[in-house]
Amino acid sequence: MNRQNGAARPYDLVLFGATGFVGALTAAYLARHAPDGCRWALAGRDRAKLAHLRARLTALDPRCADLPLLEADVSDAGSLRALAESAHVVATTVGPYVWYGEGLVAACAEAGTDYADLTGEPEFVDRMYVEYDARARETGARLVHACGFDSVPHDLGAYFTVGRLPAGVPLRVDGFVRSDAVFSGGTFASALTAMGRGRQTARAARERQLYEPRPAGRRVRAPLGRPHFSPQTGTWALPLPTLDARVVARSARALPRYGPDFRYRHFASVRHLPVALGGTAALGALLGAAQVPAAREWLMGRYASGAGPDAERRRRSWFTVRFVGEGGGRRVFTEVSGGDPGYDETAKMLAESALSLALDELPATSGQVTTAVAMGDALLERLVAAGLRFRVAAEL
Numbered sequence: 001m002n003r004q005n006g007a008a009r010p011y012d013l014v015l016f017g018a019t020g021f022v023g024a025l026t027a028a029y030l031a032r033h034a035p036d037g038c039r040w041a042l043a044g045r046d047r048a049k050l051a052h053l054r055a056r057l058t059a060l061d062p063r064c065a066d067l068p069l070l071e072a073d074v075s076d077a078g079s080l081r082a083l084a085e086s087a088h089v090v091a092t093t094v095g096p097y098v099w100y101g102e103g104l105v106a107a108c109a110e111a112g113t114d115y116a117d118l119t120g121e122p123e124f125v126d127r128m129y130v131e132y133d134a135r136a137r138e139t140g141a142r143l144v145h146a147c148g149f150d151s152v153p154h155d156l157g158a159y160f161t162v163g164r165l166p167a168g169v170p171l172r173v174d175g176f177v178r179s180d181a182v183f184s185g186g187t188f189a190s191a192l193t194a195m196g197r198g199r200q201t202a203r204a205a206r207e208r209q210l211y212e213p214r215p216a217g218r219r220v221r222a223p224l225g226r227p228h229f230s231p232q233t234g235t236w237a238l239p240l241p242t243l244d245a246r247v248v249a250r251s252a253r254a255l256p257r258y259g260p261d262f263r264y265r266h267f268a269s270v271r272h273l274p275v276a277l278g279g280t281a282a283l284g285a286l287l288g289a290a291q292v293p294a295a296r297e298w299l300m301g302r303y304a305s306g307a308g309p310d311a312e313r314r315r316r317s318w319f320t321v322r323f324v325g326e327g328g329g330r331r332v333f334t335e336v337s338g339g340d341p342g343y344d345e346t347a348k349m350l351a352e353s354a355l356s357l358a359l360d361e362l363p364a365t366s367g368q369v370t371t372a373v374a375m376g377d378a379l380l381e382r383l384v385a386a387g388l389r390f391r392v393a394a395e396l
Helices: 021-033 047-060 062-066 077-085 102-111 120-139 152-162 185-195 198-211 243-254 273-288 292-302 313-317 345-359 374-385
Strands: 011-016 041-042 070-071 087-092 114-115 143-144 172-180 219-221 229-232 236-238 261-270 318-327 329-337 389-396
Touching: 011 021, 011 143, 011 345, 021 345, 041 047, 041 345, 047 062, 047 318, 062 198, 077 102, 087 102, 087 345, 102 114, 102 120, 102 143, 120 143, 120 219, 143 345, 152 172, 152 243, 152 261, 152 313, 152 318, 152 329, 152 389, 172 236, 172 243, 185 374, 219 243, 229 389, 313 318, 345 374, 374 389
Parallel strands: 011 041, 011 087, 041 070, 087 114, 114 143, 172 261, 219 261
Antiparallel strands: 172 318, 229 236, 236 261, 318 329, 329 389
């Protein structure tokens, strides 16, 4: 158990934002997979919606009929403080996090409560580091961002790959992402919000650099890379300027196993050149539109928040992340793969991250930490047992 706050707290785990699209999927996963004796609860701002969700979960498992319901609102600091003080771990799906996330991070850092979210927003992560990392280290809280498809497969995939390479030598790892999936209104809103806040994102990154220490005697880099054809994967590789590479680099800075000189690059993997060119053009157009507030609001209105792909579409969705790692005269090819990345698998990743923080024996860490640093092998083993595939494709 996570015993840093003793047994006085009534809940091991609270899921905040449980009635949203991903929140409800996460709640359903916990209903099926939370072990006997795990004390967990649902939290949100609308008690009637929470009660309706509890009734749906009871159909999955009659034990859910007694699930506690906790009312909390991101605009009410007192309710967030009470929520954080009631649990060892709080997992939240309430985004965009740059708008709605800070209050809960602050409450968890102050209360010494472990925190897990689904953010893919670099500005939010950097701001939370500057504001709350030091306090979380004092109270023992572990603040673990990006516990979904952003960025668990990439962070733990790189961690898995490094473990198959020689220790104590310079290492190079490239990740190549492919998927077939659709997104929800909430995901689209978060992406557009991040795209439209380029100046704020750059400022938050610069401020973080003033506070964040660098590993002594070691070098870690995550350059953007360039578009190219990858003979290792047989696809066109397009650099992905997402949070994922930054998370991998932060794991590498914290863990000496990544070697004295580590480099990670992150790419989208596209089989056909016309598709790669078209996708690049579409992304550029979306990025340009996101800079105009009226256009951004119009685009957000095309997708209703709280809605997402139906179960049949999610059943057909998939993702694969292939890694090419090199060092010490060896090369290893690994792969992380699973089903619907944005929702079914993301719900699984968040739920297993929260369960790991609450129930597993983990390294003694605190402050803002990555999934690899906070949970490492324990979370990897959980995800494999839950159906995600981590495998070595080849070693040379």
